[in-house]
Amino acid sequence: MENRIKRMKNDVYLTSFAAVGGKKEGEGPIGNKFDYIDTSDQFGKDKWEQSEAESQALALNFALNKRKMDPKELGVMLAGDLINQCASSGYGLLNFDAPFLGIFGACSTSAEGLLLAALLLDSGHFQKAAVVSSSHFCSAERQFRSPVEYGGQRPPTAQWTVTGAGAFILERETSAPVTVSEVVVGKTTDCGIDDPNNMGAAMAPAALDTLQTYFTESHTAPTDFDMILTGDLGYEGSSILLELGKSTGLDLSQNHFDCGLKIFDRKKQDVHAGGSGCGCAASVLSCEILPKMVSGELHDVLFLATGALMSADAVKQGLCIPSIAHLVHLKRV
Amino acid sequence: MENRIKRMKNDVYLTSFAAVGGKKEGEGPIGNKFDYIDTSDQFGKDKWEQSEAESQALALNFALNKRKMDPKELGVMLAGDLINQCASSGYGLLNFDAPFLGIFGACSTSAEGLLLAALLLDSGHFQKAAVVSSSHFCSAERQFRSPVEYGGQRPPTAQWTVTGAGAFILERETSAPVTVSEVVVGKTTDCGIDDPNNMGAAMAPAALDTLQTYFTESHTAPTDFDMILTGDLGYEGSSILLELGKSTGLDLSQNHFDCGLKIFDRKKQDVHAGGSGCGCAASVLSCEILPKMVSGELHDVLFLATGALMSADAVKQGLCIPSIAHLVHLKRV
Numbered sequence: 001m002e003n004r005i006k007r008m009k010n011d012v013y014l015t016s017f018a019a020v021g022g023k024k025e026g027e028g029p030i031g032n033k034f035d036y037i038d039t040s041d042q043f044g045k046d047k048w049e050q051s052e053a054e055s056q057a058l059a060l061n062f063a064l065n066k067r068k069m070d071p072k073e074l075g076v077m078l079a080g081d082l083i084n085q086c087a088s089s090g091y092g093l094l095n096f097d098a099p100f101l102g103i104f105g106a107c108s109t110s111a112e113g114l115l116l117a118a119l120l121l122d123s124g125h126f127q128k129a130a131v132v133s134s135s136h137f138c139s140a141e142r143q144f145r146s147p148v149e150y151g152g153q154r155p156p157t158a159q160w161t162v163t164g165a166g167a168f169i170l171e172r173e174t175s176a177p178v179t180v181s182e183v184v185v186g187k188t189t190d191c192g193i194d195d196p197n198n199m200g201a202a203m204a205p206a207a208l209d210t211l212q213t214y215f216t217e218s219h220t221a222p223t224d225f226d227m228i229l230t231g232d233l234g235y236e237g238s239s240i241l242l243e244l245g246k247s248t249g250l251d252l253s254q255n256h257f258d259c260g261l262k263i264f265d266r267k268k269q270d271v272h273a274g275g276s277g278c279g280c281a282a283s284v285l286s287c288e289i290l291p292k293m294v295s296g297e298l299h300d301v302l303f304l305a306t307g308a309l310m311s312a313d314a315v316k317q318g319l320c321i322p323s324i325a326h327l328v329h330l331k332r333v
Numbered sequence: 334m335e336n337r338i339k340r341m342k343n344d345v346y347l348t349s350f351a352a353v354g355g356k357k358e359g360e361g362p363i364g365n366k367f368d369y370i371d372t373s374d375q376f377g378k379d380k381w382e383q384s385e386a387e388s389q390a391l392a393l394n395f396a397l398n399k400r401k402m403d404p405k406e407l408g409v410m411l412a413g414d415l416i417n418q419c420a421s422s423g424y425g426l427l428n429f430d431a432p433f434l435g436i437f438g439a440c441s442t443s444a445e446g447l448l449l450a451a452l453l454l455d456s457g458h459f460q461k462a463a464v465v466s467s468s469h470f471c472s473a474e475r476q477f478r479s480p481v482e483y484g485g486q487r488p489p490t491a492q493w494t495v496t497g498a499g500a501f502i503l504e505r506e507t508s509a510p511v512t513v514s515e516v517v518v519g520k521t522t523d524c525g526i527d528d529p530n531n532m533g534a535a536m537a538p539a540a541l542d543t544l545q546t547y548f549t550e551s552h553t554a555p556t557d558f559d560m561i562l563t564g565d566l567g568y569e570g571s572s573i574l575l576e577l578g579k580s581t582g583l584d585l586s587q588n589h590f591d592c593g594l595k596i597f598d599r600k601k602q603d604v605h606a607g608g609s610g611c612g613c614a615a616s617v618l619s620c621e622i623l624p625k626m627v628s629g630e631l632h633d634v635l636f637l638a639t640g641a642l643m644s645a646d647a648v649k650q651g652l653c654i655p656s657i658a659h660l661v662h663l664k665r666v
Contacts, residue, residue: 186433
């Protein structure tokens, strides 16, 4: 059987990154770190789906501009989102003149994009790649639950879909402080959770599966890293991950953090179990974690975004929620 | 700027492939070439979405069995479909114990999967990969148009979504008659078509864009190949592609074929402009084209699957249909 950990043979650099967010994200604990906050949540558009698409374009433009890069220089753009047929990505990146690959990993999309981009660059076939992913509270609510105006009540395990997008530029043949050093493609797990208001519980076992694979194969332990960063397990899912880890001899309590708990203040902001959505991990990684790696505050981060590979219809038809977690090992050089 | 054509540095072999289809596909001109036809279209399930998911599992099982391969040997599975949140892939491949990457390219998904798998194998990080994609007439109709029972009339430019799935196994370090020799990642184009009943017209310009890129960069001409095979342009889209080609000096009339015109007999089967869907290109390539390459009847095929990156909501909101075409150059060795 193949090794699950794929270690880059060449240096693959994360040379630029950016995040945009909405009002609630701006009011959160890392709100002032976003490249741009739109307090209207609309991003200049009058349909929520198009607002989300525009947030992808904005995030990618910020990332490109920081690097003074023209979209035409990109060998490939990888993007995905939660909207039906990944429309936020298809429409959002339409005006960027670069090859495009649509990906779908639900909330694991940012990690899927980063790992694919790193592997494609490492192959030598591509020199510069972009990864973008997004979510929007209002487009997600009306697609997966009810329109926001309906005012449906949410149970405490429910998470709050982040309005925001993150974009990353990856390159070879250059130099920058942060590299993608290893990646692990996740396996889909189904642990029998069928409650779409408890995604954290559905996704935690997938996170554990990928982490166990990584630690076993690399002969490392959680404390060998500055941070084990999950994408959007939220409060419920993070607690389950720590407990499941403990029961299998994996102590994650020292340095596990979750983007869904970093982006909002659960005590002050009415977000129940925390943030979620493709834009959650992407934006927190962009505006909170990567700058700390650049500054040298963090050196070694296991970034692990989880995704629930269900649809609203599948759950209504009585199916459980399959989940997946892809891992990206980020290293300061 | 980077070369658009990515030429494999190592031999990447297509070692196994399979196709399953429904009743109408079984009655078509290549119906007897499918590995399995389910005349009930249900594939043992009582929900259309789950039938489609099951067709993916079946197709992959056929491909694995032909190669006597255990799913655990796969380094990665790449899969996608048209159903919201790519649920046919997420649920369809859930029981295969192998790393999973969801992709979304609408009807270009089979080509996107093949090109990504080839690049990942060529990178040396993976040894064996599977690519699967599917569509189902009934799940697509009720998601994108109306439930089949409604009996809505279709204009002559509309296409008939194929019920079927195709699966491919790609490997390195072995030997087989067919290789992936080159790939081109497509760019998204938007030519102002907003009629979801005329996908062929929306997708033809994307096909031309990728073909022009390929022929210009490779200094080749259409007649240098045994076949230029598009995925599902259908009658309308194929006519437009040939006309657009002619107007720009590219004569595709000698050897252009379209999977959407191969799978059904437009004169005898009521399919309007021909077949479409992620399962169209995947199944026709699997059961009609690749066997002819193995037997030596075909040596050099440019396979080009096109996709319309829209959602039903986006079109209702007045947006046009962006399209993309990914190219895979298949070569007999």
